[in-house]
Amino acid sequence: MPPVTPPASTADLLNLLRGSGIHKPGFLGERLGEFADLPQEPNRAADVLVRKGLLTRFQAKLLLAGRHKGFRLGPYIIRDQLGQGGMGTVYLAEHETLRRRVALKVLQPKQKGDHRVNVERFLREARAAAALDHPNIVRIHDVSQDGGIHYLGLEYVEGQTLEQLLTRGGPITPSLAVGYIAQAAAGLQHAHEKGFVHRDIKPANLMLTKDGTVKILDMGLARSETATDSLTELIDKGAVVGTADYISPEQALGNTTVDIRADIYSLGATFFVLATSRPPFEGNTSQKLVQHQMKAAPNLTDRDRTFPPELAKIIAKMLAKKPADRYQTPADVIAALAPWLSDDGGQKVVIGLSGMDQGSSSRLQETLNEIATKRIKRPEAKPEAEPQTPPQPIRRGSGKLVGAIAGAVVAALAIIGVIAYAAWPASKPTETAAAHPAPVPAQPASAQPAQALPAPAQPAPPQPAPPQPANVAPAPVPEDVKPAAPKPAGVASKVSIKAGVDGFYVQTPKYEAVIDKLDGCLSSFSASGVEFLRCGAGLAANKTTARGGYFYSEKNGHQGLVKLTDIQQPAPNVIVATGGSFSVRYEFGVNQLTVTGQNATDDTVPYYLLIDSAAVQDVINEKAEELSVPVARKQGDPLDPKWRTTTWVADKASLKVTDLSGDGTARIWGPFSEFQSQVWEADAKTYNNVQFTLEPVNGPERPKAVLKPGGVxxxxxxxxxxxxxxxxxxxxxxxxxxxxxxxxxxxxxxxxxxxxxxxxxxxxxxxxxxxxxxxxxxxxxxxxxxxxxxxxxxxxxxxxxxxxxxxxxxxxxxxxxxxxxxxxxxxxxxxxxxxxxxxxxxxxxxxxxxxxxxxxxxxxxxxxxxxxxxxxxxxxxxxxxxxxxxxxxxxxxxxxxxxxxxxxxGTKPLLATALTLDAPMDYQVFQRKTKFEGAMTLNGRVRSDYDRLEVRTIGKSLQGAVPDQWREVPLPETTRSFETTVPTPAGGWYKVEVRAFKDGKVIGQMAVDHVGIGEVFIGAGQSNSTNCGQEKIRQNSGMVSSFSGTNWQLGDDPQPGVHDNSAGGSFWPAFGDAMFEEYQVPIGVASTGHSGTSVNQWAPGSDLCRWTTGRMNQLGKNGFRAVLWHQGESDVSMPADEYARKMTALIKETRRGAGWDVPWFVAQVSYHNPNQITFPLPRAAQKKLWESGTAFEGPDTDTLTGDNRDEGGKGIHFSAKGLKAHGKMWAEKVAVQLDKELAK
CATH class of the missing domain: 2.70.98.10 (Beta-galactosidase; Chain A, domain 5)
Incomplete structure (x- = not known):
C-alpha cells in the first residue's frame, strides 16, 4: 500500500475530497462555491465542511490523514464506522440514489483460515436475513460485492444493544425484561416458521430501538433446520458454536443439528442476565460449558426474594437441560409470559405476531381483528373468600397456534388495563431499587402571564361504569378506636366532596385531597398549592405501589397495594373504602384529615404514606430533630416513638402527621428512589388498626434567601x-x-x-x-x-x-x-x-x-x-x-x-462586561398576551453598584419597526441582581440591549441577538411526538426555536428536552414553519415526550407527568399557548372509557401543577403498520376527550400512510415527508382555535 500524505493546505484537502467520491462532482463544485472564505488551515476548513453538512467527522478524519479511497462501496457512501468484529467491520452508509441509511457489514478481504468458509458464513447470514421479514429482526436490504469485497446492506437501527443497556444501568425491572424477551421470542417464532435457528441469542445480539422495540441482530451463525450442505457442515464441524454465557447444553457438546429449542435456552439465559446483570454460571469458558451441561441454573428467587416466583419458574423451564423439558417453540414462551406483559410490551408483541406468516394460523388475523374492534369487558372483582385464579399459560402441542398466543397476550393486557395502577410484581418498595430519577432541569426566568387559549368548556362527561365491589361488608372499626366527636352542622358545609371520573375530590378552606375510585387510596393531599404525597405510575409493568397513602400486603391474593374497591360516603364529610379484610375511613375536618385503617387479617400489615421529596425539604420529629429530606433510613429500621409526630416542611406550607394508633410508633425510611419519595410507615397489627391525622400548617412562607456580595x-x-x-x-x-x-x-x-x-x-x-x-x-x-x-x-x-x-x-x-x-x-x-x-x-x-x-x-x-x-x-x-x-x-x-x-x-469571543443577562436567552420566545402585545423578562446581575438600568429593543413587530430608543427599567430596589418584565410588542426576532449606569456612566452592557414575542407550545406523548422520525429535519424560516428546560436554540432536529433522549427527526420544525407562515411571529416549542409509552406511564405523579409539568412551570403561568398531545399507539387494546378517564386525570393534574387552566390538544392516533392502520378504541377515546370539552381536537395522523412512514412505508414512525405533513396538520388544527382567541 503506497504511503499517504496528510493535506498540507486547504487546497490539498479539497483535492482529496474531489477524489474521494463522497459527492458527485457537479454537486460538490456547486456547494464549494458557497465557501470562498474557507480557512487556509486544513483542520479548520474540515471543521467548516462538517458544520455545513458536506462531511461527517469520520470522513473528515480520514481525509485529514491523507486517505481518499474506500469511501464508496457500490452505490453506498460510507459515513461513519459503527463497530468492528473478527470477520469484518460495520459502517453507517447511505445509498446514493435512495438516500436510505443502512448498516453496511463488510467482510475483511483477507483473513486467517479458509477464506471460502468465511465467505460462506458471511453469505449464510445474508440468506438467512433475506428469508426473514419481521419487525423484531433486523432486515436486509442488499448483498453484493465490489472489487472482491463482500458486503451486506442491513437495516440501520438507532438505539443500543441490551448488553450496552446492562453495562450502563445494571439489571432492569422484570416488566421491561418480560417485554424484551417476548419481543425477541416473536422474532424467533418467525425464524422458526421459516426454518431457521439463530444459535447465538444473547444481549449483544438484541438491539433496543429508541421506541422500545427489540430487534434480533447477527444471523451469521443461523442455520436452516431443514437443509444442509457440505460447506455448512465444514463451517461447524468440530466447533462449539455460540457464546459461553448463553449457549445451550446441546450446542456446548458440539451438536450441529440443534433446533429452535437451543435458542429458547439462550433466550432464558439472556432473561436471567437482564434480571440480575450476572450470567447463570460463573467461571472460565470451559467451566461455563460444563455447567451448562451438568448443573441446574440458580433459582432467581434465591438471588432476589422480590423477583416473582412464577416468573422465575418460566425462566427455569427455558433453561431446562433437556430440550424436551423446555418450551417447544418461542410461541409457547410468549404464551407463558403473556400474563406478565405490560400494556406497551404486550402491544409490541402483538405487532410482532402480526408480522408472521399468516398461514401459520388461520386464527391469527381473526384474533388481531378482534383486538381492534371489540371492547374487552371489565371483569368483576372476586370476593376475597374466592381468590381469583392467576392466568394460566397456554399449553401447546406440535401446532403453531400463533393466533391463540396473540389472544393470550391481549387477554392479559385487558386484565392489566383494568388494574392500571395495581402493584406488579408483588414486591415491596425497597431502598435497593436502582432506577435513577430524571434530572430536574434548572429553572430559567419565566415569561409573564399571557392570554393563552382558554381550556375547552367541560360539560359533564359520561361516567364509566364503576368497578364492581367485592361482596363483603366493611370491616367494623374496633371499639377501642373512638370515632371523632360529632361535628357542628357547619363543618360539613365547609367540606366539599365531589365525585369525578377518577376519584372523589375533597376541598376545605385549609387543604385539598383525592380518594382514588379504583383502589380507595389517598392519592393526593395538598395545601397552599403544595402536593405532599407521591402518587403515580411506576416501573414494574407500568404499575406501581406508589399510591400516596395505602395498605401494603403480599398475602391473600394481594399484590402489594391493597385495593379497596367498595367506596361509600356514609356522611357528608366521611368516605369509607373497603376491600376484603381491609377498610379505611377518611374523616375530613375543616383543619385536618383523620385516617383510620382496619386490618382484619392474621398478619401485621403496614400503612404507607409516600411523602414527595421533590416538594418537601425538611422533616422535624417529636424530639425536634430537623433532618433534610430525603432522609436515608433502611426499611428494616425499628419503629420509634420519636416519629409518632412528624412535620414535613415545604416552601409554602408544612404538613403535620400524627400517629394516634395504640402504641403510637412509626418509622420513616427511604429514599424510595423510583418515586422520589420518603416513606412514613405505621403498622396495623392483627385484627387491629392504624389511625393518624394529616394537618396542614400554613404558617408564613420561609423568607426568600438573598445572595450577598461575595457570598454563596x-x-x-x-x-x-x-x-x-x-x-x-x-x-x-x-x-x-x-x-x-x-x-x-x-x-x-x-x-x-x-x-x-x-x-x-x-x-x-x-x-x-x-x-x-x-x-x-x-x-x-x-x-x-x-x-x-x-x-x-x-x-x-x-x-x-x-x-x-x-x-x-x-x-x-x-x-x-x-x-x-x-x-x-x-x-x-x-x-x-x-x-x-x-x-x-x-x-x-x-x-x-x-x-x-x-x-x-x-x-x-x-x-x-x-x-x-x-x-x-x-x-x-x-x-x-x-x-x-x-x-x-x-x-x-x-x-x-x-x-x-x-x-x-477561527472565532474570537467577546469579553465579559460588568453586566450579565440570564434572561432573555438567545432565541427565547415569550408567549404574547394579545395579538399585538406581550412582555419579556429581564433577569441578570451587575458586578458592582449601579443606580440606573436601561433596555433597548431593535427589530420589527407585527405593526412595524419598534422605536429605536432606550427605556429606563423601573426597579423596586437597586441590588446587584435584577428581575423584571418589560412590555414588548408581538414580533421579532428582536435584538435586546441592556446597560447599567453609575453616576451617569455606563458600567456594563450586554446584548441578546434573537428574542421573540410570539407563540409557544409544549409537546407530549410517545414516539411520534419526540425524535423518532426516520430523518432529522430543519426549520426553514429561521423563526422557530426549541426549549430544552435550560436553554433555547434554533429549532432544528433533534429536539432538546425530550424525556427519552431520542435523537432522530420530529414534526416540530415543520409545525413551527407552518405557524410562522400563518402568524408571522416567532414560534417556540418544548418537546417533553417519551417513546413507547402507554397513558398508564403518564399517570398523575409519574416521572413523565412531572417532567412535562416541570416544563410548564419553567415557562411560567400563561407562558405558553397549549399542550399538543400525540399518543395512542401503545394503548390500542385499552377500553375507550378507561383511556379517556386516565387522560382526563393527566390533564387535570397538569393544570393543577401549573396553577392555571392549561389548554390541551389531543391528536387522533393509533397507527401501527400498513396492515393495521387504525384501531377503534383509542380513536373513540380521543374523540370522547374532544366531545367532553376536556381537550381541543388535534389532527388525525392515522391518515398519513404509505411513503409518509419510515422503513419504506412499513414502519410506525414518519419519514421526512411524513414529518412535514404531520407538522402542517398540527398547525391547521391549532389555527382553528388560535384564530378565535386572537379575534377577541
Missing part, C-alpha cells in the same frame, strides 16, 4: 439544590450529579444526552440511592456505600472530593457543552475542543474556555472526545477505594486568552 447561596428546587454566586450557578441533583453549571451565564455542561448527567459517576453497575446532606451553608454531600462526592462551593472556586468505595474501577466524568471550544494546560499547550486520547498527565491540569467564561480543573486522568460526535469529556479514573480531590476555578476570559482562542478556533 444554596437553595432547594424540588429534589435538586441550586447553588448561586455572583460568578456562577450550579445544580446538584438527588442522584449526586451536577447537570448544569453556568459561568457568567454561559452553560458549560451537557446533560441528558445518552447517559450523560453533566458531572457524574458511571460505574458498570447500578449505584444505590445517595444520602444528600448540606453539612454547611456552602457544602453539599452525597454519600452511598459504593460512591461518594462532596461539593464545596466558594465565590469563584469549587472543590469536589470524589470517592470510589467499590471494589471495581469507576470513572467520574465531566461532559462539556459545545460552548466549550478551547483548552490550555499548565504548560501553555493549547488545543481546539473536542480533543484528547489515552491517559496523559500533561492534561491533569487544564483550563477550559467557553466564550467569555473559563474554568480551570485539576485532578483529572485524561481528556477525550469527540463523544457523540461533538462533546468534550474530562475524566477522573478512580481505582477501587480511591479518594481524590478535584478543584474547579471559575473566571472570565481575558483579552490575551480571547486572542489565542481566535487563532485556534
Amino acid at each position: 447561596l444554596i437553595t432547594r428546587s424540588g429534589s435538586s439544590r441550586r447553588v448561586r454566586t455572583e460568578l456562577y450557578e450550579a445544580t446538584v441533583d438527588a442522584n449526586a450529579c451536577m447537570p448544569s453549571l453556568r459561568v457568567d451565564g454561559v452553560e458549560v455542561l451537557k446533560a441528558n444526552i445518552d447517559v450523560s448527567k453533566g458531572v457524574y459517576f458511571l460505574p458498570g453497575f447500578p449505584l444505590p440511592p445517595f444520602d444528600i446532606k448540606q453539612p454547611s451553608t456552602t457544602t453539599i454531600s452525597a454519600q452511598s456505600d459504593k460512591a461518594a462526592v462532596q461539593y464545596d462551593f466558594g465565590p469563584n472556586k469549587m472543590t469536589w472530593t470524589v470517592e470510589n468505595r467499590s471494589d471495581q474501577g469507576m470513572p467520574f466524568f465531566v461532559v462539556m457543552d459545545t460552548t466549550v471550544t478551547g483548552v490550555c494546560n499548565d504548560k501553555d499547550v493549547w488545543a481546539k475542543t473536542p480533543t484528547g486520547g489515552p491517559p496523559n498527565t500533561n492534561w491533569a491540569t487544564s483550563t477550559w474556555y467557553a466564550g467569555r467564561a473559563k474554568f480551570k480543573m485539576t485532578g483529572g486522568s485524561r481528556i477525550w472526545g469527540p463523544w457523540q460526535d461533538k462533546y468534550q469529556v474530562w475524566e477522573a479514573s478512580l481505582a477501587p477505594k480511591e479518594k481524590r480531590t478535584v478543584t474547579v476555578e471559575l473566571g472570565l476570559t481575558d483579552a490575551t486568552e480571547a486572542a489565542k482562542l481566535g487563532e485556534i478556533t
Whole structure:
C-alpha cells in the first residue's frame, strides 16, 4: 500500500475530497462555491465542511490523514464506522440514489483460515436475513460485492444493544425484561416458521430501538433446520458454536443439528442476565460449558426474594437441560409470559405476531381483528373468600397456534388495563431499587402571564361504569378506636366532596385531597398549592405501589397495594373504602384529615404514606430533630416513638402527621428512589388498626434567601439544590450529579444526552440511592456505600472530593457543552475542543474556555472526545477505594486568552462586561398576551453598584419597526441582581440591549441577538411526538426555536428536552414553519415526550407527568399557548372509557401543577403498520376527550400512510415527508382555535 500524505493546505484537502467520491462532482463544485472564505488551515476548513453538512467527522478524519479511497462501496457512501468484529467491520452508509441509511457489514478481504468458509458464513447470514421479514429482526436490504469485497446492506437501527443497556444501568425491572424477551421470542417464532435457528441469542445480539422495540441482530451463525450442505457442515464441524454465557447444553457438546429449542435456552439465559446483570454460571469458558451441561441454573428467587416466583419458574423451564423439558417453540414462551406483559410490551408483541406468516394460523388475523374492534369487558372483582385464579399459560402441542398466543397476550393486557395502577410484581418498595430519577432541569426566568387559549368548556362527561365491589361488608372499626366527636352542622358545609371520573375530590378552606375510585387510596393531599404525597405510575409493568397513602400486603391474593374497591360516603364529610379484610375511613375536618385503617387479617400489615421529596425539604420529629429530606433510613429500621409526630416542611406550607394508633410508633425510611419519595410507615397489627391525622400548617412562607456580595447561596428546587454566586450557578441533583453549571451565564455542561448527567459517576453497575446532606451553608454531600462526592462551593472556586468505595474501577466524568471550544494546560499547550486520547498527565491540569467564561480543573486522568460526535469529556479514573480531590476555578476570559482562542478556533469571543443577562436567552420566545402585545423578562446581575438600568429593543413587530430608543427599567430596589418584565410588542426576532449606569456612566452592557414575542407550545406523548422520525429535519424560516428546560436554540432536529433522549427527526420544525407562515411571529416549542409509552406511564405523579409539568412551570403561568398531545399507539387494546378517564386525570393534574387552566390538544392516533392502520378504541377515546370539552381536537395522523412512514412505508414512525405533513396538520388544527382567541 503506497504511503499517504496528510493535506498540507486547504487546497490539498479539497483535492482529496474531489477524489474521494463522497459527492458527485457537479454537486460538490456547486456547494464549494458557497465557501470562498474557507480557512487556509486544513483542520479548520474540515471543521467548516462538517458544520455545513458536506462531511461527517469520520470522513473528515480520514481525509485529514491523507486517505481518499474506500469511501464508496457500490452505490453506498460510507459515513461513519459503527463497530468492528473478527470477520469484518460495520459502517453507517447511505445509498446514493435512495438516500436510505443502512448498516453496511463488510467482510475483511483477507483473513486467517479458509477464506471460502468465511465467505460462506458471511453469505449464510445474508440468506438467512433475506428469508426473514419481521419487525423484531433486523432486515436486509442488499448483498453484493465490489472489487472482491463482500458486503451486506442491513437495516440501520438507532438505539443500543441490551448488553450496552446492562453495562450502563445494571439489571432492569422484570416488566421491561418480560417485554424484551417476548419481543425477541416473536422474532424467533418467525425464524422458526421459516426454518431457521439463530444459535447465538444473547444481549449483544438484541438491539433496543429508541421506541422500545427489540430487534434480533447477527444471523451469521443461523442455520436452516431443514437443509444442509457440505460447506455448512465444514463451517461447524468440530466447533462449539455460540457464546459461553448463553449457549445451550446441546450446542456446548458440539451438536450441529440443534433446533429452535437451543435458542429458547439462550433466550432464558439472556432473561436471567437482564434480571440480575450476572450470567447463570460463573467461571472460565470451559467451566461455563460444563455447567451448562451438568448443573441446574440458580433459582432467581434465591438471588432476589422480590423477583416473582412464577416468573422465575418460566425462566427455569427455558433453561431446562433437556430440550424436551423446555418450551417447544418461542410461541409457547410468549404464551407463558403473556400474563406478565405490560400494556406497551404486550402491544409490541402483538405487532410482532402480526408480522408472521399468516398461514401459520388461520386464527391469527381473526384474533388481531378482534383486538381492534371489540371492547374487552371489565371483569368483576372476586370476593376475597374466592381468590381469583392467576392466568394460566397456554399449553401447546406440535401446532403453531400463533393466533391463540396473540389472544393470550391481549387477554392479559385487558386484565392489566383494568388494574392500571395495581402493584406488579408483588414486591415491596425497597431502598435497593436502582432506577435513577430524571434530572430536574434548572429553572430559567419565566415569561409573564399571557392570554393563552382558554381550556375547552367541560360539560359533564359520561361516567364509566364503576368497578364492581367485592361482596363483603366493611370491616367494623374496633371499639377501642373512638370515632371523632360529632361535628357542628357547619363543618360539613365547609367540606366539599365531589365525585369525578377518577376519584372523589375533597376541598376545605385549609387543604385539598383525592380518594382514588379504583383502589380507595389517598392519592393526593395538598395545601397552599403544595402536593405532599407521591402518587403515580411506576416501573414494574407500568404499575406501581406508589399510591400516596395505602395498605401494603403480599398475602391473600394481594399484590402489594391493597385495593379497596367498595367506596361509600356514609356522611357528608366521611368516605369509607373497603376491600376484603381491609377498610379505611377518611374523616375530613375543616383543619385536618383523620385516617383510620382496619386490618382484619392474621398478619401485621403496614400503612404507607409516600411523602414527595421533590416538594418537601425538611422533616422535624417529636424530639425536634430537623433532618433534610430525603432522609436515608433502611426499611428494616425499628419503629420509634420519636416519629409518632412528624412535620414535613415545604416552601409554602408544612404538613403535620400524627400517629394516634395504640402504641403510637412509626418509622420513616427511604429514599424510595423510583418515586422520589420518603416513606412514613405505621403498622396495623392483627385484627387491629392504624389511625393518624394529616394537618396542614400554613404558617408564613420561609423568607426568600438573598445572595450577598461575595457570598454563596444554596437553595432547594424540588429534589435538586441550586447553588448561586455572583460568578456562577450550579445544580446538584438527588442522584449526586451536577447537570448544569453556568459561568457568567454561559452553560458549560451537557446533560441528558445518552447517559450523560453533566458531572457524574458511571460505574458498570447500578449505584444505590445517595444520602444528600448540606453539612454547611456552602457544602453539599452525597454519600452511598459504593460512591461518594462532596461539593464545596466558594465565590469563584469549587472543590469536589470524589470517592470510589467499590471494589471495581469507576470513572467520574465531566461532559462539556459545545460552548466549550478551547483548552490550555499548565504548560501553555493549547488545543481546539473536542480533543484528547489515552491517559496523559500533561492534561491533569487544564483550563477550559467557553466564550467569555473559563474554568480551570485539576485532578483529572485524561481528556477525550469527540463523544457523540461533538462533546468534550474530562475524566477522573478512580481505582477501587480511591479518594481524590478535584478543584474547579471559575473566571472570565481575558483579552490575551480571547486572542489565542481566535487563532485556534477561527472565532474570537467577546469579553465579559460588568453586566450579565440570564434572561432573555438567545432565541427565547415569550408567549404574547394579545395579538399585538406581550412582555419579556429581564433577569441578570451587575458586578458592582449601579443606580440606573436601561433596555433597548431593535427589530420589527407585527405593526412595524419598534422605536429605536432606550427605556429606563423601573426597579423596586437597586441590588446587584435584577428581575423584571418589560412590555414588548408581538414580533421579532428582536435584538435586546441592556446597560447599567453609575453616576451617569455606563458600567456594563450586554446584548441578546434573537428574542421573540410570539407563540409557544409544549409537546407530549410517545414516539411520534419526540425524535423518532426516520430523518432529522430543519426549520426553514429561521423563526422557530426549541426549549430544552435550560436553554433555547434554533429549532432544528433533534429536539432538546425530550424525556427519552431520542435523537432522530420530529414534526416540530415543520409545525413551527407552518405557524410562522400563518402568524408571522416567532414560534417556540418544548418537546417533553417519551417513546413507547402507554397513558398508564403518564399517570398523575409519574416521572413523565412531572417532567412535562416541570416544563410548564419553567415557562411560567400563561407562558405558553397549549399542550399538543400525540399518543395512542401503545394503548390500542385499552377500553375507550378507561383511556379517556386516565387522560382526563393527566390533564387535570397538569393544570393543577401549573396553577392555571392549561389548554390541551389531543391528536387522533393509533397507527401501527400498513396492515393495521387504525384501531377503534383509542380513536373513540380521543374523540370522547374532544366531545367532553376536556381537550381541543388535534389532527388525525392515522391518515398519513404509505411513503409518509419510515422503513419504506412499513414502519410506525414518519419519514421526512411524513414529518412535514404531520407538522402542517398540527398547525391547521391549532389555527382553528388560535384564530378565535386572537379575534377577541
